[in-house]
Amino acid sequence: MTALRALIMHGLLLLLLLLLGTGLSLLISMGLSAPAVNDDRQLLLATALAFTVIPGPLAWALWFWIRKKLLNAEPTEAAIWSLQGSALYLIALVISSTAVLQLLGSLVGGGASQSWQDQVGLVLGWGAIGLWQFKMLTTPKYVPSELPHLAVTLGNAYALVLAGYSLVVALCTALELVFVPQAILIGQGPLPRLLGAVIWVLGASILWLWHWKILQVQKLRDLFASFVVTLLGVALAALTTLLAAAATLNILIPLPWNFTAMGERFASFGPEAISALLTGAIFWMYHHGQLTDRSPLVTRVSRQIISGISLALLACGLGMVVNALLASISSPLNADTAPAVLRTGIALVLVGTVFWVTYFQPGSQPEPETRRVYLVLFFGVSAVVALVAMLIVGYRVFEMLVGPASPALNMLDYIRGPLGWLLATVGVSAYHFALWKSDREKLAALEPEECRRLILVAPQGSEQLLSALQLTEGLEVRWIVSSAPPLTEELRDELSHRLLTGLTTHPGSLLAVANEQGHLDFTPLA
Known part of the structure; x- marks a missing residue:
């Protein structure tokens, strides 16, 4: 019940703060705009006031009640608080950072936006919400005991993706400017676009460095932080690099042998492929x-x-x-x-x-x-995948056999796409199954044999018998001296024969109890 209450309260707080951020950004942008009286402006002003005046006091009152609960929060409540705060911080960070980069990029690129007031409103309104949420998450008495670094980890992930995408766009614009010049009759030229893209790269890099170095996401070793670094910094960067490398090879492979066609392919997607290749390789190698x-x-x-x-x-x-x-x-x-x-x-x-x-x-x-x-x-x-491809091949074969066949379409041409997938995935599946089976056999051969244990309860003077048993490979022997009188040499030989026979007929570990007559009782051990 406590967790459900915390979920409802934090969900309401998140909703109220989202409405407040929207209202603040609208009010600021309208305050910076030229005064004008029309129906649209009155409607927008009413919306901004409603989204600010109503959610603001409610959010403050709800937070005043919630923060008392956070001082002695249960693990579930702390996790809910971390999720709510991280979600709001990430949303505010995305909106405010993209707005400020759009504004600076348009100014540096020579094409100042006509709606700069809206962008300034987004920066100030959502920036205030994000800063407040970040401060609450990092205040010592409100730091969540569960998932304490979730917000900065998500912020670092967003900044990393934004920096990578911005670098691809900037490099692509530069390559197009150098190798694929175009006559611009209407619209923005490549050089202003390049300057705007550079602003995005610098801003995203600063945002990433702030999370990675200053907020010390780099030093986090928890499971989620390692997962994010592996997923984005390694897996996504590697996927981008490999796809871009394949696209670059696609340009260079001479099929057909025609340099004009190679030039056309380079002009078509060459800058994008090279930019993605360089960016992915940089991010991949670093992470x-x-x-x-x-x-x-x-x-x-x-x-x-x-x-x-x-x-x-x-x-x-x-x-x-x-x-x-x-x-x-x-x-x-x-x-x-x-x-x-x-x-x-x-x-x-x-x-x-x-x-x-x-x-x-x-x-x-x-x-x-x-x-x-x-x-x-x-x-x-x-x-x-092979099963799906097989079903598609079968469907198309039966469709050709049952339905009216088109004279311009033959069977091979109709099934070649899924047939290629079928052959490739069958080969991959068979290889991995054979390799898994081979690995299992190798690992089983490398595993040491399970050592058997023998606990022998025998009279005094059974050292010679114990020495003979210890020579048996894979057998751990422990001797417990009983109070019975010592055995004669004849009984010891008979006891040794019975022990070896019992070890052969009884698998696993054993408890063997010998009496003064040389009789043995075997009890299996777990």
Whole structure:
């Protein structure tokens, strides 16, 4: 009941603060605008006043009640407080930062926006909300005991994505300005756009450095922080780099052998591909280095994520190569599209193969449980994709057989797309299943045999018997001296024979109790 109450109260506080931020930004923008009396302005003013005057006092009163509960909050309540504060901080950060970057970019780029008042209102209104929320989350007596660093981690993730996207846009604009000049008759030229993009890069970089260095997100080692760094800084950057590398190879592969066509491909998507390649490689290498001082599990998972991405690209490329080869022999109408598909498939195969071999290392010794999970996961995903592709192939085959066939469409041309996917995913699935089975056998062979235990309760003078048993491989012997009289040599020999027979017939660990007549009673041990 306490958790439900906290969820409702913090949800109401979040809603009220969102309304207050909207109202404040509207009021500020209207205060900066030229005075004018019309129906639209009156409606906007009424909305701004309603969103400010009503939610503001209610939010203050609700916060006054909530903050008393935060002093002795339960773990669930603390987690809800952290989620609510982090959500509001992230929303305010996104709105205010994009508004200030749009304003500065338009001013530096020479195209000052006509709605600068709205952007200033967004910056001041939502900036005030974000700063207040950040202060409350970092005040010592209000710091949540659960998920205390969630807000700064999410802010760092947003700043990282914004910085990466801004850098791609800036590099792309610069490459277009140098290599693909265009005559601009109407609109903004490339140089002002480049200056505006540089402002976005600088602003996003400052925002990221503030979270990463000053707020010390870089030093966080909790599970969520490591997950975010691995997901965005490594996985997303690696995916961007590999796709951009494949796109760049797509430009360079001479299919057909025509430099004019290569130039057209470069003008079409070359700047975007090179910009994404450089940006992704920078972010990937930096964050890959940041993982070295984290736990070995994080490092292994990051390597397996990259190998999974590489293998997915490799499988896609194989499917496209099969598709292109089938297209080239199925119909002469595909003569124009088949080289483009083949070129893209070859590029994906080359990039995927290089990075998959580098990060997966198929000839290496099997790793701990994480690799087995990776193999099972990839086998399952590829098997599902293969099943879907098989169903599509079957559907199209039966559609051709049952329905009226078009004279311009043959069977091979109709099924070549899903057939390529089917062949590629079947190969991937079979390989991962075979590798998983091989790893399981290797790991089983490397595991030491389970040591059997024998607890022997025997009379005094059984040292010779104990020495003989200790020579048995894989047997741990413990001797407990009983109060019975010592055994004769004949009884010791008979007892030794019975012990060896009992060890052969009884699996597992045993408790053996010998009496003065040389009889043995065996009891299995757990």
